[in-house]
Amino acid sequence: MADIRKFVVIVAGGKGVRMGGSVPKQFLPLLNMPLLCHSVLAFAHAIPGIKIILVAPTDQLDSTQTILKSYVGQLDVTIVAGGETRFHSVQNGLKMIEGKGVVFIHDAVRPLVSDKLIYRCYEQAMAFGSAIPSIPVTESLRMVDDDGTARALDREKVRIMQTPQTFLTDIIIPAFNQPYSPLFTDEASVAEAAGAKIHLVEGDKDNIKITTPGDMIIADTLIKAAI
Amino acid sequence: MADIRKFVVIVAGGKGVRMGGSVPKQFLPLLNMPLLCHSVLAFAHAIPGIKIILVAPTDQLDSTQTILKSYVGQLDVTIVAGGETRFHSVQNGLKMIEGKGVVFIHDAVRPLVSDKLIYRCYEQAMAFGSAIPSIPVTESLRMVDDDGTARALDREKVRIMQTPQTFLTDIIIPAFNQPYSPLFTDEASVAEAAGAKIHLVEGDKDNIKITTPGDMIIADTLIKAAI
Numbered sequence: 001m002a003d004i005r006k007f008v009v010i011v012a013g014g015k016g017v018r019m020g021g022s023v024p025k026q027f028l029p030l031l032n033m034p035l036l037c038h039s040v041l042a043f044a045h046a047i048p049g050i051k052i053i054l055v056a057p058t059d060q061l062d063s064t065q066t067i068l069k070s071y072v073g074q075l076d077v078t079i080v081a082g083g084e085t086r087f088h089s090v091q092n093g094l095k096m097i098e099g100k101g102v103v104f105i106h107d108a109v110r111p112l113v114s115d116k117l118i119y120r121c122y123e124q125a126m127a128f129g130s131a132i133p134s135i136p137v138t139e140s141l142r143m144v145d146d147d148g149t150a151r152a153l154d155r156e157k158v159r160i161m162q163t164p165q166t167f168l169t170d171i172i173i174p175a176f177n178q179p180y181s182p183l184f185t186d187e188a189s190v191a192e193a194a195g196a197k198i199h200l201v202e203g204d205k206d207n208i209k210i211t212t213p214g215d216m217i218i219a220d221t222l223i224k225a226a227i
Numbered sequence: 228m229a230d231i232r233k234f235v236v237i238v239a240g241g242k243g244v245r246m247g248g249s250v251p252k253q254f255l256p257l258l259n260m261p262l263l264c265h266s267v268l269a270f271a272h273a274i275p276g277i278k279i280i281l282v283a284p285t286d287q288l289d290s291t292q293t294i295l296k297s298y299v300g301q302l303d304v305t306i307v308a309g310g311e312t313r314f315h316s317v318q319n320g321l322k323m324i325e326g327k328g329v330v331f332i333h334d335a336v337r338p339l340v341s342d343k344l345i346y347r348c349y350e351q352a353m354a355f356g357s358a359i360p361s362i363p364v365t366e367s368l369r370m371v372d373d374d375g376t377a378r379a380l381d382r383e384k385v386r387i388m389q390t391p392q393t394f395l396t397d398i399i400i401p402a403f404n405q406p407y408s409p410l411f412t413d414e415a416s417v418a419e420a421a422g423a424k425i426h427l428v429e430g431d432k433d434n435i436k437i438t439t440p441g442d443m444i445i446a447d448t449l450i451k452a453a454i
Binding site for chain 1: 361365367368369376377380384410412413415419427439441445452
């Protein structure tokens with residue numbers, strides 16, 4: 001894997017309103033280090049030399065720089081400003097890529113991403129063009145229609161998407177030249193709208209997305225259990 | 228609410244193969260008490276005098292009796308044998324109901340159900356005939372089709388179903404006289420197949436379903452944070 005260039009766009013552009021408080025959730029401490037630093041270190045550790053691009057909220061660029069310097073000052077991280085939506089944030093991040101290779105696009109608020117998952121995504125993206133980690137659903141699901149009725153979904157067929165959503169740059173960079181659509185909830189949906197086939201790989205249940213204060217407690221427990 | 232009879236069918240009929248080991252997961256200890264006892268106590272505490280029906284694995288009836296006697300010996304719990312599927316287990320439990328009223332059907336492996344959620348389900352079932360707790364999805368979802376393709380689902384419209392799924396006995400008992408279908412993944416789907424309209428109510432993210440060893444760690448953390 002030495003000759004292939006590797007990039008990661010870590011998306012920390014959100015304002016994190018669901019957590020309450022004024023600190024965006026990607027800056028909250030987990031084992032005394034902000035969430036986003038865990039995500040940065042996870043990729044730096046798994047793939048030494050990977051080019052790290054961090055998309056930060058427009059009004060938090062200075063504080064992001066300060067945090068990175070304090071906690072992971074030895075790493076070279078390119079900071080770019082986020083956009084209006086996740087699509088625009090990722091688009092800004094992808095503009096910092098020079099050359100061809102494989103790019104991981106990762107939520108800053110998934111600090112528990114493992115080396116194993118990163119390698120799996122890398123290998124499968126090399127083989128299939130894309131690698132989207134996903135996990136099965138253990139609960140019954142329903143689809144609520146516009147008239148308020150809720151019909152059952154076949155949960156055996158449903159998968160929960162995670163990150164890092166991983167692509168060959170040749171596939172994902174042209175896909176982000178499309179005009180924005182509100183249907184773009186993740187990068188797989190952007191690639192798919194551009195005609196790419198989506199390849200799902202096995203995700204990791206512990207690779208949780210932190211969206212509420214309860215998730216912080218859970219992440220703290222999981223990270224301590226893993227040490 | 229004094230004149231309405233209340234019943235709960237707690238389903239602990241599963242063999243829990245996903246946890247590994249030989250102890251079914253509903254017997255695993257959480258704060259030194261088996262999971263199923265937490266679920267029994269939650270309902271006994273929220274609604275004093277509720278009739279509690281516990282569906283246990285056929286080959287664990289004696290050990291279930293012993294556990295209940297040790298941990299919640301002061302409570303009157305009717306134990307019945309589980310069936311081949313969840314549908315058959317619930318069917319066996321419902322057979323123990325005499326008279327009319329409201330019945331909660333609850334997973335034994337959701338030990339963190341709160342009083343607040345139990346009351347919400349009760350009130351809404353009284354008003355609408357059914358009350359199915361549900362929570363939104365924070366991650367992107369895809370539906371994998373038989374040909375292996377995975378199309379995006381509109382996650383804004385998808386809800387994760389929880390328990391206690393709560394019904395007027397007049398609605399759910401006749402529904403369980405239907406022949407079994409593999410599409411019956413929860414009680415709402417059974418009621419719906421019998422022509423009932425499903426009423427969703429707000430669930431609780433902390434009301435987790437314990438299916439893996441990691442979930443036990445999470446439940447332990449959540450329960451300690453709540454004390």
